[in-house]
Amino acid sequence: NAGVMQNPRHLVRRRGQEARLRCSPMKGHSHVYWYRQLPEEGLKFMVYLQKENIIDESGMPKERFSAEFPKEGPSILRIQQVVRGDSAAYFCASPPLPGHISSGANVLTFGAGSRLTVL
C-alpha cells in the first residue's frame, strides 16, 4: 500500500499561470479530501470528492479554483491565474474504506502535500 500519493511535492508558478496538483488516494479508495495550509495557519478544508462526483465543495474559493476526480487517474486540484496569496501547502487525504471504520468515523490518511509557491 503506497499510501496517499501527491505530486508535485513542490511547484513554483508566476502570477497568472495555472497550477495543477495531483493526488492518488490509497489503493481501492474512491474518496479524497483536499486541504490547504496557508503560512502560519492551520489546515483548512477545501473540497471532498468521490470519483466523478463532488460531494462537498463548501471550502473552495468561488473563483479560479476547481477540483475533479475522474473515473480513471488521480484527483486534480486546479488553480487558474494564480496569485501570491495562493502560496500554500495543499494536502490530500483518504478516509477509511467502508467496513474498515474502527472507532471513529473520520480518521484520515494524509499525503505528504504539495507546496505551491507563487512568485
Place this chain on the structure above:
Amino acid sequence: AQRVTQPEKLLSVFKGAPVELKCNYSYSGSPELFWYVQYSRQRLQLLLRHISRESIKGFTADLNKGETSFHLKKPFAQEEDSAMYYCALSHMDTGRRALTFGSGTRLQVQP
C-alpha cells in the same frame, strides 16, 4: 459552526518536563476529537482520538465536554516529540464530513 482553537503557536519545554498542548472546540452536537502530529519532513498522521481513550507515545488526551477542551498531555517530554501538533474536530452524526483543524502548536523539546 465548528471551530477548534489552539491558543499556543509555539510551546518550548526541556526534556523530561511535562507537556500540555491546549485545544478548545466549539460545536453544538456530539463531537469527535483527534490529535494529529507532523514530524519534520513527514506527513501529517493520526496520533490519537478521544473515542479510543488510548495512550500513544506516552501522550493522552481527555475530552472535557464541560470545558469543551481536549488538551494533549505527556508527563515527561522527549526530544523526539518535537513536532507540529494539530487538534481536529468532526461530528459523527452526518456521515463522512471533513475534519476541522486548529491552527497547530509547534512543540520544541530542548535537551
